[in-house]
Amino acid sequence: MSKRDYYEILSVSRDVDAKGLKSSYRKLAMKYHPDQNPGDAEAEEKFKEVGEAYAVLSDEDKRAAYDRYGHSAFENGMGGGGGNPFGAGANPEDIFQDLFSQVFGAGGFGGGRRRSGPQRGADLRYDLEITLAEAYAGKDETIHVPQSVNCKTCDGSGAAEGTSPETCNTCGGLGRVRAQQGFFTMERACPHCGGKGKTIKKPCKDCGGAGQVREERKLSVKIPAGVESGMRIRLAGEGEAGEHGGGRGDLYIFIDVVEHDIFERDGPNLYCRAPVPMATAALGGEIEIPTIDGGRARVVV
Incomplete structure (x- = not known):
């Protein structure tokens, strides 16, 4: 069965630069990631496909060989890959972790590590x-x-009482486990201890x-x-x-x-609206007003 064109897989043109290539890969990898599509074999296959395409096109030498010879560049040992598009000595886990740590932070895909x-x-x-x-x-x-x-x-x-948590046998106390997903090694919280690294046989x-x-x-x-x-x-x-x-x-x-019924605050100042008899307003005098602390005060009008 013939392979699809790597540029077509990543939905980019043949003159795409490194930045555009990485951006397209990130979007597609997130879309088809197994954690986003549990149990979806088709999505998992596409995830592997975009990973393979990016591994080739993001490498200048492999990309040049692919542009010249197509998929045959990686057959029968051509291109130094020995049939593997990732190339001899390449670590697909390093490629995955490097790219996804840039997208999701140091914790990798799915949020920070516990x-x-x-x-x-x-x-x-x-x-x-x-x-x-x-x-x-x-x-x-x-x-x-x-x-x-x-x-x-x-x-x-x-x-x-009388017991203590034990180191998780599944993850060895790390709180994380790794699983192979095609070319990549996925890292996620340990399902046995919930990412804590410890298990409790007899709970409190x-x-x-x-x-x-x-x-x-x-x-x-x-x-x-x-x-x-x-x-x-x-x-x-x-x-x-x-x-x-x-x-x-x-x-x-x-x-x-x-809010107060009588007083109104404006920063450090207090304002009080008080009734004034007509005669006092016309001739002047004093009125009594309440104070904020519950006392009374006389004010000259």
Whole structure:
């Protein structure tokens, strides 16, 4: 069965430059990637096809040989490839990892790799409403925040008392496994340990092996005087618990100052709309107005 033209496979013209070639390969590789099309044999075959085409056309010498001799350049040992379009000594895994690390970052295809080492906990957000009077004077506030904390029974290990997590036999503790996909070697999270690198034979009875439980924590927060809506207060180390010995995340408290019935705020200034008797307005005098702290004050009109 005759092979398709490599330029046709990558949907590029014969005078395409290296940048255009790489761009087209990325789009097609993402489209036909086995992780994007599980169980689709046709997509897997096309993924191999675009990989082979790119391996040839991205190499100046192989591309020159292909332009001159076509597919026969890689038959019977021509072109130094010994029949392999990747060439003698070429490592298809290196080609794959190099290209996909540029597209998806250091973690490769499918997002960042899960690390089996310490992982910092997630940050949390808490929205807090306060009155204008509280914003003026400041206050000490007690809040209750539902969050994940390390299980006290197993000290966050997830293993039952008297036992401990064991190194995963499938991945050897790396949290990742490799599988052959045609010319390429794919790397993904270990299906046995879920990318953690550890397995738990006997899970903790309280956390079910998760190493963490949900609970409502009671925290004291000092609201400084003069805060405005939209301001945030950071409580370091009061966020979600970390994993595998990692530190806690942070808690961010976002302030929302409720509008006042009488007073209106404009930056550091307060405005109060007060009724004035007709006689006082005409002849002058004093009126009494409320203050933000609950007192009274007299103002000359």
